[in-house]
Amino acid sequence: GAGVSQSPSNKVTEKGKDVELRCDPISGHTALYWYRQSLGQGLEFLIYFQGNSAPDKSGLPSDRFSAERTGGSVSTLTIQRTQQEDSAVYLCASSQDRGRAGELFFGEGSRLTVL
Amino acid sequence: AQSVAQPEDQVNVAEGNPLTVKCTYSVSGNPYLFWYVQYPNRGLQFLLKYITGDNLVKGSYGFEAEFNKSQTSFHLKKPSALVSDSALYFCAVRDSAAGGGNKLTFGTGTQLKVEL
Numbered sequence: 001g002a003g004v005s006q007s008p009s010n011k012v013t014e015k016g017k018d019v020e021l022r023c024d025p026i027s028g029h030t031a032l033y034w035y036r037q038s039l040g041q042g043l044e045f046l047i048y049f050q051g052n053s054a055p056d057k058s059g060l061p062s063d064r065f066s067a068e069r070t071g072g073s074v075s076t077l078t079i080q081r082t083q084q085e086d087s088a089v090y091l092c093a094s095s096q097d098r099g100r101a102g103e104l105f106f107g108e109g110s111r112l113t114v115l
Numbered sequence: 116a117q118s119v120a121q122p123e124d125q126v127n128v129a130e131g132n133p134l135t136v137k138c139t140y141s142v143s144g145n146p147y148l149f150w151y152v153q154y155p156n157r158g159l160q161f162l163l164k165y166i167t168g169d170n171l172v173k174g175s176y177g178f179e180a181e182f183n184k185s186q187t188s189f190h191l192k193k194p195s196a197l198v199s200d201s202a203l204y205f206c207a208v209r210d211s212a213a214g215g216g217n218k219l220t221f222g223t224g225t226q227l228k229v230e231l
Binding site for chain 2 (some may be wrong): 004031033035041042043045048050056058059091093100101103104105106107108109
């Protein structure tokens, strides 16, 4: 499709397990973002990739969280040793604007539930 | 640091009446401002943005927003609300200043409920 694609759409896991969330951005978009949406808490920035530049990891909440972007396209967000407070919707977005005026296009999110 | 405030958790309005969803911001330089809408169990959809120029910005679905630099506000408006406008609305800001970073900072969202 033409939009941002995320998988899985829903993931239920047990506390302590590792999870991987995948994002396929819009073709040609050089910027890719991960956000976390928790109930009643808005959107929390996690990480930003722009082309071949070093990613902005300033929003990652702990060292259990990591992300990579291969070939300037698909991105994977990994959460190690999941905790119940990691339960949230993880949203990926992409943008074609190398500057900061461009709007983000969001996927429909991956809902993570940690039991 | 940049920030956004949406002072109302929920706004209720009757169909056909005008609606306003409030947003104020804080940045070091000049702001790039955005509004997004989220329908249940869906991702965020872009509505409109202010970058520079005319303070009144028109966007999708008949929405508009007015940039007010002196009040550091960017309120979302629509002259006549529809029941189908009921959704969660997010305001967002990015600092245009060099060194302002690349992340888009979002408010906590305002739930709009339009009733018959």
